Amino acid sequence: MDSSNITPEQLATVKYLAEFAVRPMFRTPLFVKPEDWGIESYEDVFFPSADGTPLEGWLMRAENSNKLIIANHPMPMSRAGFCGHFGQPWSNVDDIKIDFVKIWSHLVKAGYNVLAYDLRNHGTSSTANGGICGIGRYEWRDCVGAKQYVDNHPELGVMDVALYSQCTGANAQFEAIKKHPALFENIKCMLAPLPVSMEALMTSFANLQGVGDYLELMDFEQIKFGGYTNKEMNPQFFADAVKMPVLMTQVRDDLWTDNPADGQKTFDLLGSTDKELFWIEGTTRRFDGYNYFGENPQMMLDWFAKYI
Structure with missing residues (x-):
């Protein structure tokens, strides 16, 4: 790792990107609530992660339903979505509004109970x-805790269960399944929007910022923060453990990852025999991909209806 020729400005950029990769620099509030989208029956729930970290979420109920979807989110979002439209500091990442509650409302109205929870530090x-x-490398424990909460719940524990696992949450879910396959054997299917290879994403960011020659230094800075190297945060190491039916989505021209082949590789490595990959077209903005099923719910509803 030769950084002898790095300028002070480049070093500052590398350190900024390293922190961006491993530290949520702010929390996204619950700026949208279930009642805003007509979800009348819901409750705040609290349960521990596998390592005891207290997690919080919403349990949104569909009337007379024995079907449940466990949902999580990307970094640095929350179970409500992302409020880039509020301005700084959120708009420093992207100025878009992402509304996950709209997605949860489509599911509840279609007859699914939804447990949407916040990952640790979010x-x-x-x-x-x-x-x-x-x-994902720490957050897999949250996926385990959520499933244990469901299994031990007197009502939820007897329901048919599926997963809506997004980006960081999808990476975490893959690793949770790898580490605890028996816990997730009864999952009917998974919808996985935008699992993220940090190696691809941070390489693209580094190149865009003119520090693509200093990826090893970036990894070193991430380790100093208490995180992982970008390669270590790759979901492809755990994808083979996923055996359930999976519908995965990616933004084909995602400017942030700039590598459709990497998303294809993650999909190809999934251990599922029943799997589909849907490419979201017409945008270069990764964050548009998270809004897709809020605006276009039918594919999501058809997928869950097929298995649960």
Whole structure:
């Protein structure tokens, strides 16, 4: 790792990108609530992660339903979505509004109960690991805790269950399944919007910022923060453990990852025999991909109806 020729400005950029990769620099509030989209029956719930970290979520109920979808979110979002439209500091990442509650409302109205929870260090869940995000490497424990909460719940424990696992949350879910396959054997299917290879994403960011020659230094800075290297945060290491039916989505011209082949590789490595990959077209903005099923719910509804 030769950084002898790096300028002070480049070093500052590398350190900024390293922190961006592993530390949620702010929390996204619950700026949208279930009642805003007509979800009348819901409750705040609290349960521990597998390592004891307190997690918080909403349990949104559909009338007379025995079907449940467990949903999580990307970094640095919350179970409500992302409020880039509020301005700084959120707009420093992207100025878009992402509304997950709209997605949850489509599901509830279609007859699914939804347990949407915040990962550690996000939303209203507790801080853990020094506030560092592992893009799945710590957060898999939250996926385990959510499933254990469901299994031990007198009502939820007898329901048919599926997963809506997004980006960081999808990476986490893959690793949770790898580490605890028996816990997830009864999952009917998964919808996985935009699992993220941090190696692809941070390489693209580094190139865009003119520091593509200093990826090893970036990894070193991430380790200093208490995080992982970008390669270590790659969901492809765990994808083979996923055996359930999976519908995965990616933004084909995603400017942030700039590598459709990487998303294709993640999909190809999934251990599922029943799997589909849908490419979202017409945008270069990754964050548009998170809004897709809010605006276009039919594919999502058809997928869940097929298995649950």
